[in-house]
Amino acid sequence: MKFIVSIKMVPDVYAPFQIKDGELLMDGDRTVLNAYDASAVEEALVLTEKHGGDVEVVCIGSAKASETIRKALAMGAAKGYHIQTNGDETYDSSSYAQILASFLSDKEYDILSFGKQSQDTDSGLTGGMVAQLLNLPYATNAVGLEIEDNKLVVKRQGDSGQEMIELPTPCLVTCSNDMNEPRIPNLKGIMASKRKPVESLSVSDLGVDATALEAVSKVTSYEPVPARAAGKKFEGEPEEIAREVAQLLDTEANVL
Amino acid sequence: MSTLLTYVAISDGKIKRSSLEVLSHCKSIADAGGMACEAVIIDENATSYTDDVQKYGASKIYTVEGDAFKQHQNGSLLKALTKVNEVAQPSLIAFASTEGTKDVLGALAAQLKAGVVADVSSFNFDGTKVTAQRPMMAAKIMGNVNVTGNPVLVSVRSGSYDLKENPATAEVVSVDVTVESGDLRATLREIISATGDTIDLNEAEAIVAAGRGVKDEEAKALISELASVLNAGIGASRALTESGVYDPSLQIGQTGKVVSPQLYIAVGISGAIQHTAGMANSKVIVAINKDADAPIFEIADYGIVGDLYKILPTFIEEIKKIKN
Numbered sequence: 001m002k003f004i005v006s007i008k009m010v011p012d013v014y015a016p017f018q019i020k021d022g023e024l025l026m027d028g029d030r031t032v033l034n035a036y037d038a039s040a041v042e043e044a045l046v047l048t049e050k051h052g053g054d055v056e057v058v059c060i061g062s063a064k065a066s067e068t069i070r071k072a073l074a075m076g077a078a079k080g081y082h083i084q085t086n087g088d089e090t091y092d093s094s095s096y097a098q099i100l101a102s103f104l105s106d107k108e109y110d111i112l113s114f115g116k117q118s119q120d121t122d123s124g125l126t127g128g129m130v131a132q133l134l135n136l137p138y139a140t141n142a143v144g145l146e147i148e149d150n151k152l153v154v155k156r157q158g159d160s161g162q163e164m165i166e167l168p169t170p171c172l173v174t175c176s177n178d179m180n181e182p183r184i185p186n187l188k189g190i191m192a193s194k195r196k197p198v199e200s201l202s203v204s205d206l207g208v209d210a211t212a213l214e215a216v217s218k219v220t221s222y223e224p225v226p227a228r229a230a231g232k233k234f235e236g237e238p239e240e241i242a243r244e245v246a247q248l249l250d251t252e253a254n255v256l
Numbered sequence: 257m258s259t260l261l262t263y264v265a266i267s268d269g270k271i272k273r274s275s276l277e278v279l280s281h282c283k284s285i286a287d288a289g290g291m292a293c294e295a296v297i298i299d300e301n302a303t304s305y306t307d308d309v310q311k312y313g314a315s316k317i318y319t320v321e322g323d324a325f326k327q328h329q330n331g332s333l334l335k336a337l338t339k340v341n342e343v344a345q346p347s348l349i350a351f352a353s354t355e356g357t358k359d360v361l362g363a364l365a366a367q368l369k370a371g372v373v374a375d376v377s378s379f380n381f382d383g384t385k386v387t388a389q390r391p392m393m394a395a396k397i398m399g400n401v402n403v404t405g406n407p408v409l410v411s412v413r414s415g416s417y418d419l420k421e422n423p424a425t426a427e428v429v430s431v432d433v434t435v436e437s438g439d440l441r442a443t444l445r446e447i448i449s450a451t452g453d454t455i456d457l458n459e460a461e462a463i464v465a466a467g468r469g470v471k472d473e474e475a476k477a478l479i480s481e482l483a484s485v486l487n488a489g490i491g492a493s494r495a496l497t498e499s500g501v502y503d504p505s506l507q508i509g510q511t512g513k514v515v516s517p518q519l520y521i522a523v524g525i526s527g528a529i530q531h532t533a534g535m536a537n538s539k540v541i542v543a544i545n546k547d548a549d550a551p552i553f554e555i556a557d558y559g560i561v562g563d564l565y566k567i568l569p570t571f572i573e574e575i576k577k578i579k580n
């Protein structure tokens with residue numbers, strides 16, 4: 001099976017940030033491979049190690065995104081595609097989906113694998129958009145993948161249970177990080193990644209209409225999340241504080 | 257006249273309360289701006305829910321029925337929503353942000369060439385443009401977002417709006433959608449339902465959530481007992497769904513469910529941002545943790561520092577007494 005995994009560079013959610021006049025100020029150097037995409041790469045590697053095939057990754061992002069691609073190559077992916085941007089475009093999921101669909105339209109693959117959402121925006125839209133643009137059967141929020149007779153069997157987390165879905169190939173799947181623990185690249189992997197091919201492309205190479213890429217969903221400003229009122233902390237003899245809080249839930253908070 | 261269309265989701269034979277929250281909000285927007293408020297139900301027995309839906313102010317309800325809509329499948333849902341969009345021509349389609357919605361929102365936006373914004377915590381609509389707020393960066397930051405398009409699709413986090421009855425007599429319009437095997441391509445083999453607990457976390461008034469501190473059967477039994485005394489749903493952190501101690505459907509947080517009950521009791525949960533992203537909007541938060549410096553205490557209204565094995569038995573007894 002041939003996998004192409006779509007990976008994104010995202011800001012590290014643990015990095016300190018400031019909001020000034022509605023603008024978000026963060027250390028632009030602190031970026032990571034989106035955790036959900038790392039799980040997608042991991043699962044593709046596990047499945048190809050078991051059933052044969054290979055794994056390539058594609059990433060749309062600024063020059064710095066080459067680090068994100070290297071990370072996936074160090075995990076074990078064979079090849080990377082870097083669709084370079086300036087980094088100052090106001091792209092949304094729909095812009096990325098159009099670029100990816102146009103990139104993928106002349107590629108060969110059995111399975112396109114995505115993260116179920118970006119860790120920084122939690123949008124969760126790009127995978128479904130690409131599936132529709134390429135007219136592929138798809139499943140989202142996968143927590144387990146298996147290959148059976150050239151079919152992809154997806155265990156997806158639904159609202160009240162897990163759905164087992166069988167997809168013919170070619171198909172698309174979006175992955176939850178609940179599916180595995182992505183491997184940490186070892187030294188050998190890191191060394192090997194330096195010799196692996198990364199093909200660099202630009203959005204205009206792909207013949208995408210730049211005006212159609214203008215985001216339809218625009219963040220106009222950021223604000224801090226309203227802080228919760230300071231609570232009370234109870235320390236001391238367990239039975240006493242347990243009783244005290246139970247009482248307060250009744251008389252003060254009125255939630256019993 | 258612009259129309260706001262709310263997709264009313266049905267799950268396990270019940271209307272999802274979160275979709276009625278969205279419908280209630282759409283009704284207020286429609287009334288304020290002189291727009292029409294309509295709804296769509298897509299289910300094997302869609303018509304049987306119209307009476308309950310019209311209580312929330314929809315003036316027209318589209319129904320799509322048939323065996324193909326017995327269980328969630330993205331192919332059939334997409335086809336039905338595409339058809340209803342054609343018939344209703346709404347300016348905005350609003351959804352509750354369920355896993356079912358998340359499964360189709362991106363594909364539907366691409367199919368309809370619509371504007372889209374997912375998982376908002378509030379929104380407004382002026383007839384052409386949606387302004388919304390959505391949590392970002394693991395819910396550490398709020399983003400103000402503008403979205404245009406025709407239509408615009410919006411999905412809303414559960415608990416963002418209160419239910420507001422607004423009885424109207426709705427015109428019911430049945431829309432025929434035939435789903436052929438070519439529409440589906442994917443085959444739903446089976447659904448492995450969550451066992452035991454039947455309280456839907458998105459609708460629960462109270463939730464008792466267990467974390468890694470809940471180590472053995474004894475602690476699990478205490479969690480179950482507390483939940484039963486409070487008539488609460490049971491939730492869990494990723495530490496416990498990952499290790500199989502609780503069903504994955506019960507995971508709360510960035511990867512799991514977003515909940516906002518009246519009362520949330522976090523037991524043995526440290527309060528990682530990816531967990532609090534899913535519960536920080538609960539009305540009253542109680543945390544029980546033996547580590548006085550656990551980050552969960554920063555957002556807890558009532559923080560109990562102590563060993564859960566010592567705290568819970570008395571806590572449960574005391575609540576029982578109060579309840580009687």
Ligand SMILES: Cc1cc2nc3c(=O)[nH]c(=O)nc-3n(C[C@H](O)[C@H](O)[C@H](O)COP(=O)(O)OP(=O)(O)OC[C@H]3O[C@@H](n4cnc5c(N)ncnc54)[C@H](O)[C@@H]3O)c2cc1C
Pocket residue numbers: 035036119177466467468469470492493494495496507508509510511512513523524525526527528529530531534544545546547550562563564565
């Ligand atoms: C992209 C991404 C998405 C994620 N999504 C989610 C998500 O949806 N939901 C989620 O929960 N996590 C999620 N996580 C994982 C998250 O970062 C944490 O690892 C997880 O929430 C930790 O669970 P925990 O608090 O139960 O465990 P721990 O962090 O190990 O905390 C256990 C706590 O229990 C306390 N404790 C231990 N014994 C006792 C006792 N006897 N009495 C009282 N207290 C005790 C300890 O003091 C400690 O504070 C995600 C991570 C990533 C990277």
Ligand SMILES: Nc1ncnc2c1ncn2[C@@H]1O[C@H](COP(=O)(O)O)[C@@H](O)[C@H]1O
Pocket residue numbers: 006007008009034036037058059060061093096113114115116117118121122123124125126127
């Ligand atoms: N810039 C990008 N480059 C490559 N893949 C992306 C990019 N943006 C989004 N994706 C993919 O789409 C998924 C969901 O993105 P989102 O719609 O932003 O939540 C991610 O997990 C990635 O797999």
